[in-house]
Amino acid sequence: MRRASLAALSVLAALLLAVGCASEPDESASDAASDPEPPHEEDETDDADGEQTGTASQDDEGEDAEGEGAEGEGAEEDPDDDAPDVDPAEVGANELGDVPILMYHRLREDGGGEYDRTPEGFRAELEWLFANDYVPVTIADLLDGALDLPAGTSPVVLTFDDSPSEHAQLDEDDEPEPDTALGILHDVAEDHDVEPVAVWSVLPNPFGGDPDEAERIMRWLHDQGHELANHTCRHEPLSGRDDDDVAEDVLCGERVITDAVPEAEVRTFTLPLGVWPDERSLAYEGTTDEGDYSHDAVLLVGANPAPSPFASDFDPRDLPRIRTGSWDGGDPDFESEFWLDVLEDDPDRRFVSDGDPDSVAFPEELADRLDADHEDRARPYARD
Ligand SMILES: [Zn+2]
Numbered sequence: 565m566r567r568a569s570l571a572a573l574s575v576l577a578a579l580l581l582a583v584g585c586a587s588e589p590d591e592s593a594s595d596a597a598s599d600p601e602p603p604h605e606e607d608e609t610d611d612a613d614g615e616q617t618g619t620a621s622q623d624d625e626g627e628d629a630e631g632e633g634a635e636g637e638g639a640e641e642d643p644d645d646d647a648p649d650v651d652p653a654e655v656g657a658n659e660l661g662d663v664p665i666l667m668y669h670r671l672r673e674d675g676g677g678e679y680d681r682t683p684e685g686f687r688a689e690l691e692w693l694f695a696n697d698y699v700p701v702t703i704a705d706l707l708d709g710a711l712d713l714p715a716g717t718s719p720v721v722l723t724f725d726d727s728p729s730e731h732a733q734l735d736e737d738d739e740p741e742p743d744t745a746l747g748i749l750h751d752v753a754e755d756h757d758v759e760p761v762a763v764w765s766v767l768p769n770p771f772g773g774d775p776d777e778a779e780r781i782m783r784w785l786h787d788q789g790h791e792l793a794n795h796t797c798r799h800e801p802l803s804g805r806d807d808d809d810v811a812e813d814v815l816c817g818e819r820v821i822t823d824a825v826p827e828a829e830v831r832t833f834t835l836p837l838g839v840w841p842d843e844r845s846l847a848y849e850g851t852t853d854e855g856d857y858s859h860d861a862v863l864l865v866g867a868n869p870a871p872s873p874f875a876s877d878f879d880p881r882d883l884p885r886i887r888t889g890s891w892d893g894g895d896p897d898f899e900s901e902f903w904l905d906v907l908e909d910d911p912d913r914r915f916v917s918d919g920d921p922d923s924v925a926f927p928e929e930l931a932d933r934l935d936a937d938h939e940d941r942a943r944p945y946a947r948d
Contacts, residue, residue: 662872663872666885714917719917722749725765732745763791766821768820796817831860876933929947
């Protein structure tokens with residue numbers, strides 16, 4: 565079983581607060597150390613073509629998104645039409661529970677550093693997740709509150725940082741190469757009949773450095789329902805830099821995606837090394853001579869499950885992620901095994917769907933967690 569020993573857990577519990585405070589510098593060092601390729605030198609030339617196309621398409625995409633939102637609201641007027649006949653108490657529905665957002669870096673046969681996984685460890689974690697009723701969703705799904713999951717299942721967001729070559733490769737038939745993170749995800753998801761979607765925080769010349777291949781992979785990911793997230797061009801801490809410098813770096817990162825997939829709406833920004841800019845708003849909104857950007861979500865490094873998108877403490881611009889890594893490979897703090905066990909053991913803490921995407925079901929005693937914006941969808945129920 566993946567459950568850690570009781571001794572390890574009690575040590576962890578004692579360490580949680582202290583390590584939480586110290587985790588960001590650790591992550592900076594490790595993240596930088598495990599970086600596949602320094603991205604920034606080539607990307608200026610790579611970004612030069614297609615900038616205007618990207619900007620124009622961003623605007624178009626914004627209008628499309630508004631249109632879809634309006635349709636969604638219309639559908640909500642008839643929530644009972646296709647609501648499944650599920651007793652929320654029977655499936656233990658709790659749509660105000662937390663959602664784990666897992667953070668992956670490199671896949672290394674030797675286990676790599678403390679943020680890395682072996683391919684076997686990664687596969688085993690996916691097997692465990694899908695066997696234990698987790699279903700992958702994207703950050704965009706959380707933002708839209710569009711969690712259309714089978715009754716009794718829970719959302720999990722799989723995020724992959726820094727786009728090293730082993731994250732995603734496609735063969736000549738556009739199939740994921742089986743030894744990549746993408747290939748492993750698709751393989752395990754097919755076995756468990758879940759949709760293989762994830763969030764890929766890409767750097768310039770992602771997935772091995774060949775620009776044509778990178779474009780083919782990003783396009784494929786987008787078309788298959790994966791989410792591409794901005795991770796800047798330089799992949800350096802955003803603190804201690806002047807505002808223009810930060811904004812240009814963030815816009816450059818967005819164009820890594822929109823140059824390859826002009827219609828992609830880049831909604832998620834992943835803080836490089838988990839470090840905020842001095843002016844925090846520049847992580848989600850900025851203006852430069854080259855254009856503007858705006859993101860709906862900001863992903864952090866560390867350290868706990870994220871609140872439900874229907875909970876009052878859900879802040880999409882401040883989303884924590886759970887670190888993953890080999891249990892034996894580094895300090896046993898904030899590892900996914902620990903947090904997945906916490907969610908497993910505490911039904912009030914884990915998000916569990918009632919199977920009806922139009923309602924927000926929860927045990928009535930948890931009602932004070934509900935965000936006022938979702939009161940009209942609330943489906944409180946009595947337990948026992
Ligand atoms: Zn990174």
